[in-house]
Amino acid sequence: MGYLGRKLAVSNRLRSQREPVALAAGHSPLDWARLVASKQNLSGVPTIIKVSKEELAKHNKPDDCWMCIKGKVYNITPYLQFHPGGVGDLIDYAGQDATNKFMETHAWVNEEALLRNCLVGFLV
Numbered sequence: 001m002g003y004l005g006r007k008l009a010v011s012n013r014l015r016s017q018r019e020p021v022a023l024a025a026g027h028s029p030l031d032w033a034r035l036v037a038s039k040q041n042l043s044g045v046p047t048i049i050k051v052s053k054e055e056l057a058k059h060n061k062p063d064d065c066w067m068c069i070k071g072k073v074y075n076i077t078p079y080l081q082f083h084p085g086g087v088g089d090l091i092d093y094a095g096q097d098a099t100n101k102f103m104e105t106h107a108w109v110n111e112e113a114l115l116r117n118c119l120v121g122f123l124v
């Protein structure tokens with residue numbers, strides 16, 4: 001099975017087990033893409049920083065939510081309402097390294113591109 005076939009198989013498996021998530025008006029993937037294209041800094045920090053595990057752990061609330069994926073720490077707060085998988089699943093990983101869960105769920109998702117405006121820095 002090729003890449004797209006695999007993506008479809010995993011995607012269908014996830015969908016068959018879940019109710020589709022209703023995204024609020026103005027929070028479609030296209031709306032998020034527009035925000036990314038605007039190049040607005042959504043990270044909450046003026047410049048990229050080094051983040052310790054302890055610091056990461058402090059940002060564990062919806063209105064102050066950092067998450068590490070593949071060594072990069074992102075401010076997920078602006079993205080929460082846009083996540084096609086819903087807020088609930090995402091918030092479980094607030095202040096944590098979500099790499100394993102992310103890869104299990106949707107290895108095909110390009111988080112570096114989607115979250116480039118949300119980059120806080122690097123986990124050290």
Ligand code: HEM
Pocket residue numbers: 011014015018019020021067069076083084085086089090093098101102105106109110111114115
């Ligand atoms: C913060 C980084 C994340 C980003 C940028 C992200 C992005 C996305 C995107 C773009 C989709 C749609 C994928 C597709 O249809 O092909 C999706 C779906 C999903 N995400 Fe995430 N995700 C993130 C983290 C997580 C985490 C940590 C979980 C934990 C469980 C999760 C759970 C899900 C689920 C279950 C779906 C499937 C929703 C469905 O098809 O009904 N995601 N995510």
